Amino acid sequence: MTDRAGIRISRVSRVFEGRGATVQALDDVSLECPAGSFTALIGPSGCGKSTMLRLALGLDHPNDGEIRIGGLEPLAAARQGLTGVAFQDAALMPWRTVEDNIMLPLDVLDKKRGAFRAKVDELVDMVGLSGFEKALPGELSGGMRQRAAIARALVTTPDVLFLDEPFGALDQILRRQMNIELQRIWMESNATTLLVTHGIDEAIFLADRVVVMQSRPGRIGQVIDIPFARPRQSAIFSDPQFHALEAEIAGALDGH
Amino acid sequence: MTDRAGIRISRVSRVFEGRGATVQALDDVSLECPAGSFTALIGPSGCGKSTMLRLALGLDHPNDGEIRIGGLEPLAAARQGLTGVAFQDAALMPWRTVEDNIMLPLDVLDKKRGAFRAKVDELVDMVGLSGFEKALPGELSGGMRQRAAIARALVTTPDVLFLDEPFGALDQILRRQMNIELQRIWMESNATTLLVTHGIDEAIFLADRVVVMQSRPGRIGQVIDIPFARPRQSAIFSDPQFHALEAEIAGALDGH
Amino acid sequence: MAGQGRLGTLRNWGILLVLWEIVGRLRLVADGALPAPSAILQRLWIDWSDYPPHIWATIEGASIGFLIGNALAIAAGILFVLFPLTGRLARGINIALFALPPIALSPILVITFSGMTPRIILAAIGCYFITMSATVTGLSQTDRRAIDIVRAYGGNRWKVLRLAQLRSALPSILSGLRIAAPNAVLGAILAEFGGGGRFGLGVYLIGSLGRGEPDRLWGIGLAATLIAGLAYGLFSLIAARLTGASRAVTMPAAAPSEARAKGFLRETMIVLASIALPFLFWWVLLYAMGTPAMIAKTPPALFEYLFLSPQSATNLGKLAAALAQTLPMTIIGMAVGLAFAFALAIGSVLYPVIVRAFMPVALVTQTMPLVALTPLLVLMLGRGHSVILWITVSVTFFPAFVTMAQGLSLVSRAALDVPRAYGAGPLKQLRLVTIPASLPYVFASTRLAVPRALLGVMIAEWLATGKGLGNLLNQSRGYLDYGMIWAVAVVSVLLSVVFYQLVVLIENRVLSKRGMSPAQ
Amino acid sequence: EPFNFQASWINDAEFTGYFIALDKGYYAEEGLDVTYFSGGPDVIPESTLIAGKADLTLTTPDTTIKAIADQGAPFRIIGAQYQKNPIGIVSLASNPINSPEDLVGKTLAVPPVNIISVEAMLKTSGVDRSKINIVPYAYDPTPLIKGEIDASVDFTTNVPYTIEQAGAEAVSFLLYDFGFTIFNDTVVVTEDALKNNRKNITGFLRASRKGWNDNFEDPSVWPPKFADSWFKGTGRSIENELYFNRAQQPLMEHPDGIFAMSEESIEANIEALNAVGIAAKREHFDTSVLEDIG
Ligand SMILES: Nc1ncnc2c1ncn2[C@@H]1O[C@H](COP(=O)(O)OP(=O)(O)OP(=O)(O)O)[C@@H](O)[C@H]1O
Numbered sequence A, B: 001m002t003d004r005a006g007i008r009i010s011r012v013s014r015v016f017e018g019r020g021a022t023v024q025a026l027d028d029v030s031l032e033c034p035a036g037s038f039t040a041l042i043g044p045s046g047c048g049k050s051t052m053l054r055l056a057l058g059l060d061h062p063n064d065g066e067i068r069i070g071g072l073e074p075l076a077a078a079r080q081g082l083t084g085v086a087f088q089d090a091a092l093m094p095w096r097t098v099e100d101n102i103m104l105p106l107d108v109l110d111k112k113r114g115a116f117r118a119k120v121d122e123l124v125d126m127v128g129l130s131g132f133e134k135a136l137p138g139e140l141s142g143g144m145r146q147r148a149a150i151a152r153a154l155v156t157t158p159d160v161l162f163l164d165e166p167f168g169a170l171d172q173i174l175r176r177q178m179n180i181e182l183q184r185i186w187m188e189s190n191a192t193t194l195l196v197t198h199g200i201d202e203a204i205f206l207a208d209r210v211v212v213m214q215s216r217p218g219r220i221g222q223v224i225d226i227p228f229a230r231p232r233q234s235a236i237f238s239d240p241q242f243h244a245l246e247a248e249i250a251g252a253l254d255g256h
Numbered sequence C: 001m002a003g004q005g006r007l008g009t010l011r012n013w014g015i016l017l018v019l020w021e022i023v024g025r026l027r028l029v030a031d032g033a034l035p036a037p038s039a040i041l042q043r044l045w046i047d048w049s050d051y052p053p054h055i056w057a058t059i060e061g062a063s064i065g066f067l068i069g070n071a072l073a074i075a076a077g078i079l080f081v082l083f084p085l086t087g088r089l090a091r092g093i094n095i096a097l098f099a100l101p102p103i104a105l106s107p108i109l110v111i112t113f114s115g116m117t118p119r120i121i122l123a124a125i126g127c128y129f130i131t132m133s134a135t136v137t138g139l140s141q142t143d144r145r146a147i148d149i150v151r152a153y154g155g156n157r158w159k160v161l162r163l164a165q166l167r168s169a170l171p172s173i174l175s176g177l178r179i180a181a182p183n184a185v186l187g188a189i190l191a192e193f194g195g196g197g198r199f200g201l202g203v204y205l206i207g208s209l210g211r212g213e214p215d216r217l218w219g220i221g222l223a224a225t226l227i228a229g230l231a232y233g234l235f236s237l238i239a240a241r242l243t244g245a246s247r248a249v250t251m252p253a254a255a256p257s258e259a260r261a262k263g264f265l266r267e268t269m270i271v272l273a274s275i276a277l278p279f280l281f282w283w284v285l286l287y288a289m290g291t292p293a294m295i296a297k298t299p300p301a302l303f304e305y306l307f308l309s310p311q312s313a314t315n316l317g318k319l320a321a322a323l324a325q326t327l328p329m330t331i332i333g334m335a336v337g338l339a340f341a342f343a344l345a346i347g348s349v350l351y352p353v354i355v356r357a358f359m360p361v362a363l364v365t366q367t368m369p370l371v372a373l374t375p376l377l378v379l380m381l382g383r384g385h386s387v388i389l390w391i392t393v394s395v396t397f398f399p400a401f402v403t404m405a406q407g408l409s410l411v412s413r414a415a416l417d418v419p420r421a422y423g424a425g426p427l428k429q430l431r432l433v434t435i436p437a438s439l440p441y442v443f444a445s446t447r448l449a450v451p452r453a454l455l456g457v458m459i460a461e462w463l464a465t466g467k468g469l470g471n472l473l474n475q476s477r478g479y480l481d482y483g484m485i486w487a488v489a490v491v492s493v494l495l496s497v498v499f500y501q502l503v504v505l506i507e508n509r510v511l512s513k514r515g516m517s518p519a520q
Numbered sequence D: 001e002p003f004n005f006q007a008s009w010i011n012d013a014e015f016t017g018y019f020i021a022l023d024k025g026y027y028a029e030e031g032l033d034v035t036y037f038s039g040g041p042d043v044i045p046e047s048t049l050i051a052g053k054a055d056l057t058l059t060t061p062d063t064t065i066k067a068i069a070d071q072g073a074p075f076r077i078i079g080a081q082y083q084k085n086p087i088g089i090v091s092l093a094s095n096p097i098n099s100p101e102d103l104v105g106k107t108l109a110v111p112p113v114n115i116i117s118v119e120a121m122l123k124t125s126g127v128d129r130s131k132i133n134i135v136p137y138a139y140d141p142t143p144l145i146k147g148e149i150d151a152s153v154d155f156t157t158n159v160p161y162t163i164e165q166a167g168a169e170a171v172s173f174l175l176y177d178f179g180f181t182i183f184n185d186t187v188v189v190t191e192d193a194l195k196n197n198r199k200n201i202t203g204f205l206r207a208s209r210k211g212w213n214d215n216f217e218d219p220s221v222w223p224p225k226f227a228d229s230w231f232k233g234t235g236r237s238i239e240n241e242l243y244f245n246r247a248q249q250p251l252m253e254h255p256d257g258i259f260a261m262s263e264e265s266i267e268a269n270i271e272a273l274n275a276v277g278i279a280a281k282r283e284h285f286d287t288s289v290l291e292d293i294g
């Protein structure tokens, strides 16, 4: 893992001139995620989290400020295959089977599918979709679609991973399981990870650092470091420090 | 509130012959929700919760068994304007403004929009979308879209309310707020409510009864009554009985 | 369910055939000018030995034209989507190719080329605009989410096209090919009227025309329909298989494009350039092919013909008088043709079995050359407005119908679930969801119908009423009055461009208000 | 030498003479390698000359001369296949139209290109054109047979047969006999070709005349011989061609031989065309090739 894979968001603003209203989705936001770090982004609905991810992926452009992924323009970084992403909406292609959807990034990046066969099987298994490899998205439940999207985000073993509420549609047990898997994968790959989540516990369990955003205009309110050692076990959920952090983050959230 | 509005699901089975696999989404499932009751449905991803809702709405048909809403066929009940629904996916019409999306059920049921003006404004306000009445869904964040869908489900003051993970994309604070609002609305309208959720705490806070489902094949595992008096306050989250129930439900979930 | 639908379709076909047989046997229509199917088959049986060389010749011309025309159309559609400016600049040329009356074009092709070439070119032109539009519509209506995921992995325009847009556009492109199939067959047949070859259903038809044997003409028409029908059926089947998996599972919530101030000057320049380009193209083409000046009027020569020569006043007068006769019917024909297409498209949702049973009839109207059909129509409807309307509608509705029906069938299940959950019946689903969701397709089909309406009116004028631009065109051919031929062609193209542009204007307004992206 | 001939219509008895000349090698004897192009409704024969696709073609003289007079088209008429234009007014015996006067109050179907001819005929006959309902005609006699129209303008050598086949009886008269005294299927070349390709043109005409002469020895002989060659798959019947062939004989034959253009008939053409405002002149006709073949 080189330093190439850090995320630097510098003084970024994004204003939407919508039909409903003019929204300052991001107002002079700066955020630095060192290579290999795990950052959780938490904040009220509509505060600009997804917007920030879209900007970092090069899918949208800031009105002001600059974004660098490993020193590169977002799109350039993406083109090098540095990034992986799971959107808030699963965004599977309806005509591709689960398997083919998971392999989409390979097709985009011109990687040989053959070399990833084992990896895909492993991921399908990990997200609990064994037996559904050949199913079309229309034949899956909401949570199953989201899991396919997670597998897709991981298939290229990206250096930079963007996850927008990837576990929102999962039950708590599966969610916890996926949290543990994600931690394992992160530790193995050391991918710089930016995770948007509404789960405070999930954020604390996974992240080195929880960034709490505030809305109208979208901005960073507080950054809270999470000191737990790795690998973290389920046990930390009952750690008093965990509860203290939970309360701190909840407070920061409330204070908007 | 008459008894018309109860939900009776009797020995329902639904098998999907998918491309991926043949799935027994529901296997001989029976469930009775008396008029005015609040039932929470909880279960692992892919266990058949959404399928059950779709059957109860008449959007899909069981291979076996029977469903009655207030004694009527699901579609007949829907045609009478008895039901309200928020899908797992917000399912807003992209070409309609937030306001117009919320009023879609009125258009379907040939109700005069004018008479619901105040109601719509109140709902928009309740879900925190004031100022976005004229925005198109594409201009909203994921959570905002979900909130518009909730408002849409409530606009007709339905006698039977189906909610499929309506708060999945909301932050915890907003979620709690919405839980309280939902309880208020439910108590006022006394609508028979079936809520699919992954939040155990949410289920306990809101429901008279939590139905825990298990998967492959989809079936009802355990039904747990929630004895708390109404209106419930946030305080119950720290009630020891609450934690006991939480543990019981988690156990039922785990035991699949 | 599907099996039942197919059975129902077969049953309706049966009913239709029996009805036709009764009508034919009892000579109920036009004193027996509409022959019974059994009479047509009998005639086909007798004449069968004549058919094979004609059928093969037509298949050859039509299929090569189909391949070339559609390949170019898809390539052009892709180009126009990748570089929208090219699409806007080429608009004039595209419409010109679509709106040029074959009766004006065919003689020029016949003297410029020889052998199969005119047939292939006319068949290809018959396909081009339709498939190009379908491609552009399909590509531009791709779910944003599918595009975003490819772009998020650094996919360039080409990758987006290959992995997301092309597949998502497939049903739409196939619907284009479905319309193109009868057009290619008809194009080949029309070019066969131009002579040169001895074989082809068109040649056979012209020879048979003078015999006053409607059953023979219908036999030829049905043979042509069968060729087109096979292609139509094939593409429908593929489309039906693909459409299921092409519909979005959940509803897209694409961000509408933010209002952007467009430079008025720039917009005007583009429109003017798109109008000027076909003229330039025409000039260069004539120059390159070395077509003699008497036949090939260049733009300046045409200008002289219309404005500078001593006869200009007469020429302009004739043109204006003809235009005054043609224009009102064109507008009415457009409206009625579109209304019919729309009704059929809605019917394909509400009563799919009935509409599917109607498809063979629709195909006959698309492949049966109107030279052969008009005498019958005239017997039934006279030579007034109703025959113009009938012909115009028959020329207009098909592409519009297929395009609209395709759009309606692509609406996602999730979108329909909402009104259904509130007990909405099929009509209400259509009104509240299906139609608004497929508005881009509705407009795309309107854009197809508009130039065709003018063509339909002109054909009716030429064959039935002897008035207006169509008659003027045909008459001028007899006088070798190439100035007038070109003048009529240019006027009809300009009119089409104006109507088309009008639709585009409305389309952009309506769609951008709804946060949808137009499909041009 | 290669020589391209553009016919004015699809293969029917109208072109029997050329088929005979081709099959019997009369053109080859003249040293010509003739390519025969069939015509059709969308073929404008004069255009093929201008485009250089054909060396010689058959045309309707009003069209050709109008093009020469109005647009300076470089054509010369060097012969006439039909001394009398076979085009006439055809009607049903049950509703007969025997003269232009009979047309008053009737519906007449006219190919748009022939409107001028009809109007000329009416004018010379003193019939008010506005009293006749003229509608387009596209060579399908069904509306006539069914009575939707009262008469049509078509080849009298052809349609009456069709009408008989349909079980009705036809009557007809030629426009020629009511004042529109023009040739038809006039043999046309370009001025340029007449200068530079004279030998081949002469050879073509000579060989064609031989073919036609063979044909008219007995008009029943040749059409059946072409059943599987020239007339194969035209959609027309051999009986039809036989009728046509017989009917056209009196319209074509001339004491000076097939294609002849006597000064009187040229004069009659010019007069008829002038009467409808087409500025025909003697110089549009060139009889020198005919003189050469004798
Ligand atoms: N394309 C757009 N046009 C107009 N406004 C937009 C657009 N995209 C986002 N917005 C606005 O920007 C704000 C931030 O949206 P964003 O999607 O980033 O929120 P979020 O933090 O991801 O919220 P959620 O948790 O609900 O997903 C919202 O107020 C939204 O209305």
Ligand SMILES: Nc1ncnc2c1ncn2[C@@H]1O[C@H](COP(=O)(O)OP(=O)(O)OP(=O)(O)O)[C@@H](O)[C@H]1O
Pocket (backbone or CB within 6 Å): A138, A139, A140, A141, A142, A143, A144, A169, B016, B017, B018, B023, B024, B025, B043, B044, B045, B046, B047, B048, B049, B050, B051, B052, B088
């Ligand atoms: N249309 C379909 N075709 C084939 N299989 C389907 C279809 N719809 C649902 N299924 C299958 O039925 C099962 C139940 O799906 P359902 O959507 O009811 O799950 P769920 O309980 O709502 O899950 P989640 O919490 O993930 O939304 C799944 O295994 C799914 O694959």
Ligand SMILES: Cc1ncc(C[n+]2csc(CCO)c2C)c(N)n1
Pocket (backbone or CB within 6 Å): D008, D009, D012, D014, D060, D087, D111, D113, D114, D139, D154, D155, D158
């Ligand atoms: C049998 C026969 N029928 C139609 C035509 C077509 N046609 C070509 S020229 C012409 C008359 C116009 O002056 C007509 C009707 C033909 N040649 N022979």
Ligand SMILES: [Mg+2]
Pocket (backbone or CB within 6 Å): A049, A050, A051, A088, A164, B141, B142, B143
């Ligand atoms: Mg978001």
Ligand SMILES: [Mg+2]
Pocket (backbone or CB within 6 Å): A141, A142, A143, B049, B050, B051, B088, B164
């Ligand atoms: Mg579900």
